[in-house]
Amino acid sequence: MSVLLIAEISGAYIALSATAKALSAVAPLGPVTILAAGDGVDPAPLAALDGVAKVLHVEGADYGHQMPESFSELILSIAPNFTHIVAPATAAAKAILPRVAALLDVMVITDVTKLESADTFERPIYAGNATQSVTSTDPIKVLTIRTAGFDDAPAAAAAPIEGVDPTTGSDLSNWVEDRVVKTDRPELTSAGVVVSGGRGVGSEENFAIIGALADTLNAAVGASRAAVDSGYAPNDMQVGQTGKVVAPDLYIACGVSGAIQHLAGMKDSKVIVAINCDAEAPIFQVADYGLVTDLFEAVPALTEQLK
Amino acid sequence: MKVLVPVKRVIDYNVKVKVKADQSSVDLANVKMSMNPFDEIAVEEALRLKEKCIATEVIAISIGVKKSEDVLRQALAMGADRAILIEAANDVHMDIEPLSVAKLLAKVVQAEEPGLILAGKQAIDNDMNATGQMLAALLGWGQATSASMLEITNGSAQVTREVDGGLQVVNVKLPAIVTCDLRLNEPRYASLPNIMKAKRKPLQAMTPSDYGVDVAPRLVINTTVEPPARAAGEILGSVDALVSKLKEVGVV
Ligand SMILES: Cc1cc2nc3c(=O)[nH]c(=O)nc-3n(C[C@H](O)[C@H](O)[C@H](O)COP(=O)(O)OP(=O)(O)OC[C@H]3O[C@@H](n4cnc5c(N)ncnc54)[C@H](O)[C@@H]3O)c2cc1C
Ligand SMILES: Nc1ncnc2c1ncn2[C@@H]1O[C@H](COP(=O)(O)O)[C@@H](O)[C@H]1O
Numbered sequence: 001m002s003v004l005l006i007a008e009i010s011g012a013y014i015a016l017s018a019t020a021k022a023l024s025a026v027a028p029l030g031p032v033t034i035l036a037a038g039d040g041v042d043p044a045p046l047a048a049l050d051g052v053a054k055v056l057h058v059e060g061a062d063y064g065h066q067m068p069e070s071f072s073e074l075i076l077s078i079a080p081n082f083t084h085i086v087a088p089a090t091a092a093a094k095a096i097l098p099r100v101a102a103l104l105d106v107m108v109i110t111d112v113t114k115l116e117s118a119d120t121f122e123r124p125i126y127a128g129n130a131t132q133s134v135t136s137t138d139p140i141k142v143l144t145i146r147t148a149g150f151d152d153a154p155a156a157a158a159a160p161i162e163g164v165d166p167t168t169g170s171d172l173s174n175w176v177e178d179r180v181v182k183t184d185r186p187e188l189t190s191a192g193v194v195v196s197g198g199r200g201v202g203s204e205e206n207f208a209i210i211g212a213l214a215d216t217l218n219a220a221v222g223a224s225r226a227a228v229d230s231g232y233a234p235n236d237m238q239v240g241q242t243g244k245v246v247a248p249d250l251y252i253a254c255g256v257s258g259a260i261q262h263l264a265g266m267k268d269s270k271v272i273v274a275i276n277c278d279a280e281a282p283i284f285q286v287a288d289y290g291l292v293t294d295l296f297e298a299v300p301a302l303t304e305q306l307k
Numbered sequence: 308m309k310v311l312v313p314v315k316r317v318i319d320y321n322v323k324v325k326v327k328a329d330q331s332s333v334d335l336a337n338v339k340m341s342m343n344p345f346d347e348i349a350v351e352e353a354l355r356l357k358e359k360c361i362a363t364e365v366i367a368i369s370i371g372v373k374k375s376e377d378v379l380r381q382a383l384a385m386g387a388d389r390a391i392l393i394e395a396a397n398d399v400h401m402d403i404e405p406l407s408v409a410k411l412l413a414k415v416v417q418a419e420e421p422g423l424i425l426a427g428k429q430a431i432d433n434d435m436n437a438t439g440q441m442l443a444a445l446l447g448w449g450q451a452t453s454a455s456m457l458e459i460t461n462g463s464a465q466v467t468r469e470v471d472g473g474l475q476v477v478n479v480k481l482p483a484i485v486t487c488d489l490r491l492n493e494p495r496y497a498s499l500p501n502i503m504k505a506k507r508k509p510l511q512a513m514t515p516s517d518y519g520v521d522v523a524p525r526l527v528i529n530t531t532v533e534p535p536a537r538a539a540g541e542i543l544g545s546v547d548a549l550v551s552k553l554k555e556v557g558v559v
Pocket of ligand 1: 254
């Protein structure tokens with residue numbers, strides 16, 4: 001068994017926690033080689049993770065922008081040495097790895113939540129309403145790992161870093177710009193606490209009370225699709241079937257009804273709190289603690305008490 | 308240019324799914340089936356391109372059981388010009404894997420030579436999010452997934468994509484594949500006269516063997532189970548009570 005793990009890197013920035021979680025998911029399979037492809041990236045932190053046999057480092061503007069056409073070509077150039085090609089299930093990996101799988105004529109397996117063995121994997125289907133166990137009959141397994149349920153691989157003695165050559169690249173697509181929302185808050189998918197707002201929050205201005213509670217708890221801010229569609233919150237905050245999947249120690253849902261598509265992204269949180277004025281809201285069916293009340297009273301009061 | 312839109316027939320997104328007692332799959336007998344919501348958005352986007360005289364013809368295509376005709380008729384009623392049904396299964400419980408779907412679509416692309424393929428970002432049954440990317444790879448085309456805005460200008464598609472950090476704008480050379488996210492548009496409803504008209508629009512019936520494609524699955528499904536239910540929670544009477552509970556369980 002030999003595993004190639006594609007580190008999540010945007011520009012020079014390594015999403016270390018996402019990569020370390022995917023690493024601990026696949027480490028039982030055998031030695032892991034990490035591919036660190038980016039633009040100005042220092043791969044040392046990746047080499048210092050436990051279970052890493054080697055880091056392959058390659059630089060290129062297209063890799064930094066996570067362009068699937070060039071990136072899949074790069075992975076293909078080193079793929080033949082590996083039985084498993086894996087990545088954390090980020091937006092970039094979801095764009096790149098199916099492309100790699102098709103070029104290898106194998107079926108991709110996305111959003112893996114558990115590795116039962118080297119060829120058998122668990123993944124959620126139907127917005128998490130069912131869990132499927134599948135065995136791949138393909139010679140190479142191409143997987144994306146849903147990281148929420150895994151711990152970060154610990155630090156260890158540094159593994160060797162080797163340079164590899166970039167491939168020719170592709171002119172099929174060009175990067176134009178990133179519109180990235182800067183925040184000082186913890187990253188949504190790895191935060192220990194998430195405070196989320198839904199349509200009930202009512203406006204972008206009102207979302208400040210969600211932010212205030214989040215800041216008190218050093219939490220990330222999440223949102224429902226309705227809140228994002230209505231412009232109360234940016235798209236990168238969306239939690240759910242088509243947004244981000246989170247499993248923090250504490251998830252506080254404010255003015256969120258709890259549609260299955262939203263639950264798909266948060267129902268594996270350790271403790272769920274729901275604040276909603278409608279006692280019938282489905283969110284209460286997954287909540288450990290519920291407050292049936294107006295969020296505009298409860299959320300500021302909660303913030304005050306937790307300061 | 309022609310625009311090809313693959314549409315999948317899936318369980319309606321409002322239906323609460325149940326797992327079959329023998330754990331072989333989700334129970335799809337006698338439940339409401341609909342067009343995959345992301346694919347409705349793809350059809351809508353294709354129609355808007357036709358209304359702007361960028362697309363010349365919109366072709367909807369579905370792969371699955373014969374009943375998938377329903378979603379093709381819906382696409383036609385929305386305004387697609389014609390449809391292709393590839394009957395690849397006779398049991399709704401048999402899902403055709405994205406790799407096979409991509410191989411079939413690649414054959415159709417050879418025959419039809421579309422300038423753009425608009426697919427959904429993911430099918431809400433298997434939640435794979437793979438077919439568009441796999442098809443792009445097989446064709447050697449560029450791709451832009453999770454589109455929330457699309458603009459076609461002289462030979463390329465400028466696409467705003469929803470990514471983890473926010474938005475990314477890319478330019479993809481045509482022909483290309485774009486997969487549609489929820490915020491791209493609001494799909495139209497088909498009017499009654501258009502539903503009637505759709506019944507007479509051309510629908511070509513094919514099989515995988517017509518294209519020489521083997522659709523045998525690569526993944527063996529062992530079990531399909533319901534995820535563990537959460538223990539019942541409690542409704543608390545006040546913010547004070549909530550704070551003491553959270554302190555008690557040690558999360559604040
Ligand atoms: C294919 C597909 C994919 C989807 N993917 C996602 C996804 O990834 N994430 C997602 O979230 N949704 C997703 N959705 C949408 C989902 O179905 C719901 O429409 C959405 O989650 C509803 O958001 P909401 O709970 O904020 O809004 P609503 O359902 O409108 O609920 C608002 C809630 O706020 C409460 N409220 C109002 N005012 C107050 C107040 N003052 N105090 C307290 N409570 C108040 C109301 O009682 C209500 O329960 C998807 C839908 C489809 C079809
Ligand atoms: N059987 C199918 N028939 C037609 N289109 C499909 C089929 N399967 C997948 N697609 C298309 O590919 C998209 C992504 O599906 P998936 O990769 O299965 O999540 C869907 O939104 C459809 O546009």
